[in-house]
Amino acid sequence: MTFSTKKRFIAGVVCPKCSALDRLVGFSVDGVDFRECISCGFIDQLRIMSPPKVLKTRVNKIPAISDEEERPLHLLDD
Secondary structure, three states: OOOOOOOEEOOOOEOOOOOOEOOEEEEEEOOEEEEEEOOOOOEEEOOOOOOOOOOOOOOOOOOOOOOOOOOOOOOOOO
16 A cells, blocks of 8 residues: 555544554655644554455355266156
8 A cells, every 4th residue: 555645534543552543643754654633643554465365255265176077867757
């Protein structure tokens, strides 16, 4: 995540120091990203190395490939 040099609010984030909700702003100085709480003055450098991993759910699972061959279905008459 790269912020602009202009401070912008980050929605839904809680301050790690004062636990205030929606009071953090994100900004960039010389290509380094920071977050700052406008309530208590907490400031922290963001160190995001890679995008977050997607949780495995039933929606994004890759279906297992069957090793069996296709076989004809035989219907029985009474």
